[in-house]
Amino acid sequence: MKDHTPDFLELIRLAATSLPPDVERALRAAVEREEPGSSGRAALEAILQNVEMARAGSTPICQDTGTPIFTVHHPAGWSTRALREQIRRAVAEATHRSYLRPNAVDSLSGRNTGDNLGDEHYPTIHFEESEDDALVVDLMLKGGGCENVGAQYRLPDSRLKAGRDLEGVRRAALDAVHQAQGKGCAPGILGIAIGGDRGTSYIASKETLLRQLDDENPDPALAELEDRITEQANMLGVGPMGFGGATTVLGAKVKATHRLPASYFVSISYMCWAYRRRQMTIQAGEAAYS
Amino acid sequence: MKNLTLPISEEDIRGLKVGDPALLSGVMLTGRDAVHKWLVDTFIEQKRTPQGDDLEVIETLKPLMAGGVIYHCGPVVSGLDTGDYSFVAAGPTTSIREEPYQAQVIKAFGLRGVIGKGGMGPATLAACQEQGAVYFHAIGGAATLIAKTVKKVLGVYKLDFGVPEAIWVLEVVDFPAVVTMDSHGGSLHDEVERRSETALAALLLKM
Ligand code: SF4
Numbered sequence: 001m002k003d004h005t006p007d008f009l010e011l012i013r014l015a016a017t018s019l020p021p022d023v024e025r026a027l028r029a030a031v032e033r034e035e036p037g038s039s040g041r042a043a044l045e046a047i048l049q050n051v052e053m054a055r056a057g058s059t060p061i062c063q064d065t066g067t068p069i070f071t072v073h074h075p076a077g078w079s080t081r082a083l084r085e086q087i088r089r090a091v092a093e094a095t096h097r098s099y100l101r102p103n104a105v106d107s108l109s110g111r112n113t114g115d116n117l118g119d120e121h122y123p124t125i126h127f128e129e130s131e132d133d134a135l136v137v138d139l140m141l142k143g144g145g146c147e148n149v150g151a152q153y154r155l156p157d158s159r160l161k162a163g164r165d166l167e168g169v170r171r172a173a174l175d176a177v178h179q180a181q182g183k184g185c186a187p188g189i190l191g192i193a194i195g196g197d198r199g200t201s202y203i204a205s206k207e208t209l210l211r212q213l214d215d216e217n218p219d220p221a222l223a224e225l226e227d228r229i230t231e232q233a234n235m236l237g238v239g240p241m242g243f244g245g246a247t248t249v250l251g252a253k254v255k256a257t258h259r260l261p262a263s264y265f266v267s268i269s270y271m272c273w274a275y276r277r278r279q280m281t282i283q284a285g286e287a288a289y290s
Numbered sequence: 291m292k293n294l295t296l297p298i299s300e301e302d303i304r305g306l307k308v309g310d311p312a313l314l315s316g317v318m319l320t321g322r323d324a325v326h327k328w329l330v331d332t333f334i335e336q337k338r339t340p341q342g343d344d345l346e347v348i349e350t351l352k353p354l355m356a357g358g359v360i361y362h363c364g365p366v367v368s369g370l371d372t373g374d375y376s377f378v379a380a381g382p383t384t385s386i387r388e389e390p391y392q393a394q395v396i397k398a399f400g401l402r403g404v405i406g407k408g409g410m411g412p413a414t415l416a417a418c419q420e421q422g423a424v425y426f427h428a429i430g431g432a433a434t435l436i437a438k439t440v441k442k443v444l445g446v447y448k449l450d451f452g453v454p455e456a457i458w459v460l461e462v463v464d465f466p467a468v469v470t471m472d473s474h475g476g477s478l479h480d481e482v483e484r485r486s487e488t489a490l491a492a493l494l495l496k497m
Contacts, residue, residue, distance in 0.1 A: 039309055039311060039468045039478075042311055042466075042468070043429050043468070046429045046432050046435060046466055047429060047431065047432055049432075049435055050429070050431070050432040050433070050434050050435035050436075053434045053435055053438065054433075054434040057434065059378055059379060059433075059434045059437075060366065060378075060379045060433060060434070061431065061433065061434065062379070062381055062430075062431040062432075062433045063364070063365065063366050063379035063380060063381050063433040064381075064431075098366060098368065098378055101366055101379075143431075145384060145407075145408075145430065160494065161494070171494055174490060174493055174494070175490065178486050178487065178490045181479070181482065181483055181486065182408065182409075182430075182479075182482070183384070183408050185407075185430040185431050232493050235489055235493060236486040236489045236490060236493075237482065237485050237486055237489055238482060238486050239482070241407070241427065241429060241430060241468075242408070242409070242478075242479065242482055243427070243468060243470070243478065243482070244478070244481070244482045244485070272430070272431060273431060274431045
């Protein structure tokens with residue numbers, strides 16, 4: 001097996017410094033919806049200028065380069081142990097080159113490891129064997145400010161009058177956006193999972209954030225719910241940075257997973273506008289990025 | 291757009307209101323959790339006796355704080371080995387963590403403002419009214435853009451607090467921010483939250 005450490009390093013550089021085209025398009029469209037001269041519009045304009053500068057200079061889009069979350073789909077026979085080692089080497093090197101800020105802090109001593117290498121959960125790496133003959137790796141950098149405003153609801157919820165149905169999910173999602181205000185660096189993107197246990201539900205909510213912003217959910221009921229949540233969240237008027245305005249969220253992605261009869265969780269991962277995720281495909285030893 | 295030069299006069303600050311965009315130029319300091327605690331414990335409440343270079347540092351900083359601003363920021367800095375420092379990425383950090391200290395720091399050192407993100411609470415808002423100071427909201431995440439407005443790192447104090455927590459003295463030109471809490475008791479954060487609450491109630495009435 002070839003050493004793919006340099007390919008992983010390039011994946012990290014790209015994710016940290018170059019915002020994906022679908023997200024940039026959504027931000028550009030959002031500028032047009034804000035009142036000329038408003039603070040919300042000025043914030044979006046500054047954000048877009050920052051995006052261009054970061055790309056041009058290969059510097060981090062945001063100084064909080066977040067938790068690196070890798071999802072690896074590998075063909076049969078690949079060594080996940082070797083892949084894990086290569087990913088960890090690339091993460092340390094990316095930190096050394098200032099693509100990533102050192103973010104791994106020991107929860108007991110408060111010490112920062114300095115190279116983004118923590119225990120087996122940091123960086124986060126999920127492996128899945130696929131039938132494909134290509135290696136496909138998704139990387140998401142999940143910021144701390146927006147992670148702090150994520151929320152998990154256990155339905156039914158009497159405060160929100162939210163029952164165990166899609167109407168209940170809508171209520172929970174709108175409440176979460178209201179609670180977040182601008183604190184997660186709005187405009188945000190909502191990753192929403194219905195079902196699972198507390199742990200798998202949150203994992204699924206992050207998986208939905210790997211979808212393209214402008215794709216369509218294959219389940220018509222969920223597709224409709226996504227549109228509804230997006231439209232109504234924007235009626236809250238929180239706006240970019242919480243300055244007030246028409247764009248509070250850029251989109252919502254919903255996934256339903258199986259659950260126990262006793263539990264009905266709705267887990268919401270809030271992703272800030274600095275929605276950094278990139279994909280690498282390695283086929284016949286050659287890496288391509290999108 | 292208000293162009294403000296640091297230090298800022300009380301009159302100029304009183305002329306600002308919620309929603310005003312501003313470009314700041316001049317000399318400012320960074321300071322976050324460790325710095326605010328150090329200022330309050332050592333010099334305001336005096337629960338801790340000054341140690342090491344504390345007294346020297348505070349005398350150097352006092353003239354910069356009078357009429358000046360503190361920026362809540364934990365930067366990425368290059369040139370750490372050579373001392374030829376430069377700011378690579380320097381967006382704002384969440385300000386509310388300084389709420390227990392901010393009012394005292396504003397009043398004791400005569401600050402005309404603080405810069406951060408997410409807004410602050412009632413104690414800071416009251417201090418802004420009393421002292422003649424405002425809260426400037428920088429653009430969260432716009433780290434490269436903001437770092438480019440830092441023309442020069444003039445010095446660093448308390449580097450033993452760690453790079454993100456140290457006091458960096460910066461010369462900035464056209465640092466972009468929006469006034470979201472003014473010296474007349476106005477807070478954009480309170481306004482937006484109240485409106486959002488009403489809108490949420492209406493959306494939850496619908497099925
Ligand atoms: S929430 Fe996102 S954009 Fe805001 S500071 Fe954190 S990582 Fe950066």
